Amino acid sequence: MTDEVAVEPKSGKSSNHLAPGDVGIVVPHDFVYSHPFAFKSGQIIPGFTLRYETYGALNATRDNAILICHALSGDHHCAGWHKAEDRKPGWWNNIVGPGKAVDTNKFFVVCANVIGGCQGSTGPASIDPSTQKAYGIHFPFVTIADVVRSQKLLLEHLGVSELHAIMGGSMGGMTAVQFSIEFPAFVKRVLAMATTARESAQAIAFNEVGRQAIMQDPAWNQGDYPRDGGPRVGLAIARMMAHITYLSDTSMDRKFGRRRTTLQNQEGVPALDAPFEVESYLKHQGQSFINRFDANSYLTITRALDNFDLAQGYTSLEKAVACVQSECLIVGFESDWLFPPEQNREIALALLKCGKRASYAELATDLGHDSFLLESEELYAIVRSFLGRKTNATDFAI
């Protein structure tokens, strides 16, 4: 069922990419599920593909796997390099690798691009076999539960018997908690960061502005656009706006201040019309995003986020998490105003009220929502402590 992705890495062995603690050059794989898959919405597709990467090796008892779940604009490439020339490693390379907090010497780490995404997994830009055209806006409504169920099929395919842990930040944190509700016995540990039990009105509002920017762009054309075209202006604006919500006032001020990109006159005083650095930064973010992201996928995944509410269908959040068997660690970040500490606390409190083994920790960073990607020894220490222990506390001696 698995095809090797056509992208074969050149055998570039740059010392930089094979630094101690790094996984080095990695090759993505495709998991092709060729049976009908029914979404929560009831819509069915004849099959799907998930693009994924793995690092480390599955042990004989098949219970050392860690599933990493990515955020809205993330993908399956969370560690290492695809090519020696790559400018950047995978998005969580600082935490995943041999000897790192998520130690690939000990764990078999799996990360997949979500269904509905556009980095190789089946999504709106994929071809609908029944029409031989891209699904576009006819792609089924995706929920976080669908993301979970499709990734569970991948893990079964890989022969994983239980997850040592599932972890992620933001949407990845939602996926992790949802996974332990959908498959309680399969997950030993949940580590969710910078996340929420339900998308708040403010977060939905930001997503809606992004969606409107896309849909108001004439090139969106009701979701029907060529693969290399589409609402590039709208998608870039959506990304620029969303990016602001991932940062904080303090961190932006430190990074850009009021600096301008060009100095115009001889006194070194910038011209009033010279762009601020933060403007060109956001433009760059927008431009690089449109080269790698599909607008319809953006609509699909932001709707999946907005629809996320763990307590939906239950009378309370506690009822929703009552079936959880995993040990949980929720980490909030003081300066996160997209999914503020309070929303992270709420998850931990609900678990504790049901008598679950759950911890809540809060890091005092000023980097906003994206703090979970931070290079922080404190964060590494708690991740390592949580992943490294035996589940049974009575095994631990002072």
Added chain:
Amino acid sequence: MSNIPEKRTIDMQVIGDWVEPNSKVLDLGCGKGELLGYLMRQKQVISTGVDLDFERITACVERGVSAYQGDMASFMAAFPEGHFDRVICSRTLHELHNPASVILEALRVGKTLTVGFVNHGFWKNRFYTLFQGKKVKNLIYPTEWDESRPANPVTIADFEAFCKRKEIKISRRVHLLGDWKSPCRLFPNLLSGYALYDLSR
């Protein structure tokens, strides 16, 4: 004179004797989770700790002790009446801004509240203040006034008067001498270095 880690062990043993096996325990100001780790091993308790410090929470996670980083009052506010079999407040009381409300809230969410504190009425503390004319500084409270956290120097007499005033039932009390080992039978407010109470409404 015995050192502090040994003294902490004594505290643990007394509380450990009082805790019922398999009960639900909340530790307010759990620190690095030593006490809860001990109770989990000895009494298989279902436990949660609350503390303010990230590194201490990390130490709890390392031990396998569930811990919540945050303010104890707002933590307790989230729980229904009698949720915990026992709430423990060991060597935390004197650092609270609002000890009365924490004690009353702990007696709401817990069926029993165990309190352990250093008796500031202990004769050595009295002598220190009397002769030095300074804030008490010793092995237990090693810091100068300017680097100390807010402290309520509570005494056994103060505490028992408080319980009487608030109609809190004292079901058990243990007063230990200055070595924190031998029981103190006479004039506890003067001769006891450490006091432990089991309280209920």
